[in-house]
Amino acid sequence: MARITMRQALTDALREEMDRDESVFIMGEEVGVWGGTYAVTRGFHDEFGPKRVRDTPISEMAIGGVATGAAMNGLRPVAEFMTINFAFLALDAIVNHAAKIHYMFGGQMKVPVVFRAPGGGGRQLGATHSHTPDVIFSHFPGLVVVAPGTPYDAKGMLKEAIRSDNPVLFIEHATLYQLRGEVPEEEYTVPLGVSDVKREGSDVTIISYSQGLQVSLDAAEQLAQEGIEAEVVDLRSLRPLDMGPAIESFKKTFKAVVVEEGHGMYGIGAEVVARLQAEAFDYLDAPILRVAQDNVPLPYSRELEQMALINPEKVIAAVKEVL
């Protein structure tokens, strides 16, 4: 299998689905002539033309709403928010419209839209441009929220998301675009709403996703050198949330650490912990700890920002605390 970057995996997924289905089109800021701020749609504008690769004005409310309306009327838009921070402006369009329309009108309409949005900190962009707000979008019924952490999952899940009749928020991480991983040449998809064990281990369960997954896998490698075998569960989807593999693993290890890049307070990890202690109570050997972003706005200063973000050391420390 070829080892390609996350960016390439996303590009391939988009191209394959555009080739496969005329009703699939891309819209967003700088997705066309510029080629995508993160170069994911590089060359698409020439290849597919301005009808199917549509540059938009700086209008996030319209990106969210127009894509939703087009989906209601039979198209399959892949709408890109340049970064998930700007999707804050489309919160109403996404959670009160795209996510509610099917239900609110008694199932009369389908909204097969995909919202792509890269997020994450670590690039010195300051407090407003460095969010990992995955949890706030995942709180609302009607929306599917996924955040793959490997090129393989990214390609397979993006293709699945585009084919899905549900509105899907597809969260990417700006620091993972260069990450390489094995991706088969042949056609495949990865189901949404299904977690996956990315590393087997018997001593402790580390549950994470997206960029946190990579941090967790790094930590697991280092722990292995000390003879500690961590099982790493990748949630992949945040809504619906498949707790199966995490619970199964926890029943084997009796100890767990939840890792996420976003703020810890009211974060993804809180739900995971609440579910674990409720559904595997008898297996609780130690408190389940969370490793997450400090509860501070992210500063510009590289040194300060790095202090606030997760890293393998923080994960290792938490693991040793629960062991």
Next chain:
Amino acid sequence: MARITMRQALTDALREEMDRDESVFIMGEEVGVWGGTYAVTRGFHDEFGPKRVRDTPISEMAIGGVATGAAMNGLRPVAEFMTINFAFLALDAIVNHAAKIHYMFGGQMKVPVVFRAPGGGGRQLGATHSHTPDVIFSHFPGLVVVAPGTPYDAKGMLKEAIRSDNPVLFIEHATLYQLRGEVPEEEYTVPLGVSDVKREGSDVTIISYSQGLQVSLDAAEQLAQEGIEAEVVDLRSLRPLDMGPAIESFKKTFKAVVVEEGHGMYGIGAEVVARLQAEAFDYLDAPILRVAQDNVPLPYSRELEQMALINPEKVIAAVKEVL
């Protein structure tokens, strides 16, 4: 002490602070001529005039941003979102501007703004108008989020919020405006970020806030008739979150149920459970359960909507499960 309604308590707090400080003013949709959609500012337009009671266009982004700018320049705006559902449109103004400006510019500016927003379901308003999205606003550092559940706390905390130099999101609940409670004639305030035990008990700890507090107190009364004494802890503030009283109570009862009106998934309760099991692990006698809104968009139909919402029976069932 006089027993007044939550509405009256809020009205009194606003009037007293407006009388006390010229820089305090009110802005929002229908706060003036109409008198406030929930009549909280009834009569204020005549009493204080259009300079201090300002009707706005239907422009939530501007309500959030203009109030923030006015606060930066020395005023103390009390900006009202007609309902918290519409504050989705101001998410960026609130969490990326009001909440970040003090930090992002190294403390150069203060943002003493109060955003009032009533939320909640149970009135057959359908999926977009019935949110209790408290948790998504509480996720972000820099913002203070409070949600009092009694007239006494509502008055004392609103006065405190208006005097605070921090941006405060003051969440009200549309079904609590008629709730009556004792409120002293004399001046007082209630600190932000401090939880409070609203009912003593030794058998189980029920942790809640806002409308959930009233549901929990009802449940506690009914449980008492069966000889089960529940201690009811009122969080009152969601950010900062004061876990002290809840943990103390839990260490006494070894059992807890967290009650909130909003969706359970990634809700307020998840954080509370995660904190409890981490900080009082040795006292865990049973899984900590959550009682919250079903994870479905709220439907219009009264029967269906009621099914999805919390009620004393659901709380009682959860309590019996943990006992």
Next chain:
Amino acid sequence: MDKERLLDWYRQMVLIRRFEQRSAELYQQGKIGGFLHLYIGQEAVAVGAIAARQEGDHVITAYRDHGHALAVGSDPGAVMAELLGKTTGVSKGKGGSMHLADVDRHYWGGYAVVGGHLPLAAGLALGEHYRGTDNACLCFMGDGSTNIGYFHEALNIASVWELPVLWIVENNQYGMGTTVERASAVATMVEKAPAYGMEGKQVDGMNILDMYEATKEALAAIRDGAGPQFLEAITYRYEGHSMGDPLRYRTREEVEKWRGDDPIGILERHMLEEDLADRETLDEIDGEVEQTVEEAVEFAEESPLPEPEALYENIYAEAV
């Protein structure tokens, strides 16, 4: 305009008026919950505009949506059943008064978040444009919604992309209790159109013939590839913003003045003066409508409540 057509318009407007009056009664009786926004006074706008659409054209509006539902031809019984939260309602009782939709009739619904449906309208239009049909989308909105960000972004992108949308602002003089002047920097809605490269036209929204003609022209321009068009319909709501409106913001005189140009009255006078109909015919129609509305209420009242399982249905269009 041929006589049958006018008689049908008369019937539709009377149907809407009567339907709304009965809704108000049922609300008072506690049979309708939530918010109820009546369309009384504005009937000519929806009926006249929608009469000008072609088969494939789409219609979308805000929460004041009963009139549009009836104008697109939705079954009054199914609409009333929705208001009563019954499973036979157009939206299965899940949407209620503010969320009526009837996709089979290309009616994409009423939306309760002010301005939220404007980009949806552009999106619906994009669907047609993308497929190369000559269908358009009629997007109705209130004057108050022209001050929200959604309005700006939706109208701008629709023009940049030359989408087949007809923006129809129903200027009924108020957004809740706020007059246009107190909420908008410009006193008329058409003054906002040029910023989006549209000329914009004002129409007497109380005169159904004017509404029909203006809409017909605008839709023709759109089909000729002139891009989005903009209409401001001058109208008035006789009742409160929604049930329970204290009505502190306007005078009885003002309301009476507007009742003077009642849209139904205007058409009625026109038909009688032009001998396009006689009193009896109109009375007959009134009687039929009365009947229709009563049957709709009966149907709604007798319809079953949703089954509990319905709460968990339609969250997703496809299992995940």
Next chain:
Amino acid sequence: MDKERLLDWYRQMVLIRRFEQRSAELYQQGKIGGFLHLYIGQEAVAVGAIAARQEGDHVITAYRDHGHALAVGSDPGAVMAELLGKTTGVSKGKGGSMHLADVDRHYWGGYAVVGGHLPLAAGLALGEHYRGTDNACLCFMGDGSTNIGYFHEALNIASVWELPVLWIVENNQYGMGTTVERASAVATMVEKAPAYGMEGKQVDGMNILDMYEATKEALAAIRDGAGPQFLEAITYRYEGHSMGDPLRYRTREEVEKWRGDDPIGILERHMLEEDLADRETLDEIDGEVEQTVEEAVEFAEESPLPEPEALYENIYAEAV
């Protein structure tokens, strides 16, 4: 225009230009992180407009904010230190290039969310209006930001409330790689002003004398109670949108054409032709500026990094 004044403007523009060139170098060297947006080519807009303000007037802009910081008189060393993330930076190293502010100089900062600062500007103006002063707020923004909801809501409410705001759109022809025509329904920014009850005026943003005069007039009108005013400054950014811009969207010829009307060159020619300055004087200024910038860089490089505790400081203005 008196000579000293022009010389000072010349100095300010050269300072900004030189400052930006050094910033670019430091970015290449990895000493500046995040996004870096250069103001080269647009110097006359900020310097000319800000020169027209009175003591109490406020200034606020977007992330392309170095020029405005220097124009309000912020210490180049403190600005450069901010770019390097040092504790001596104007924002203590917490804001970076996109978030410079200097409240002592009524400079409320650069804001990275497009359009997010527009309602803040209206709010700052409301503060003055509320206190009854005659101070105004100069709000700078890019052409691309005129298509976002914030623009619409902020300009509308500012006009309805008659707030003392001067909206200055820096039309540098592009929003990242998107031309004005591809993003806006109207080709010029002034065409958007009437929708908010303003006339709006176009100015040659490359000519600092025009910028100064137009701003002076607009501010006078505001102080006379004419309400908000709107200026469209026609300008151009010579460099990429930010460092690392592939620049696939424009030709070298186009850039060269614009460099022809370089704002510094225009003022320079004017002063030499009118005998307001001789070559030597200007060279002297260039030398002083070179010196100033080098000192700024030195100061920044030698300044300490923030202490770890700083991460947890300034989250709240008041303990809670």
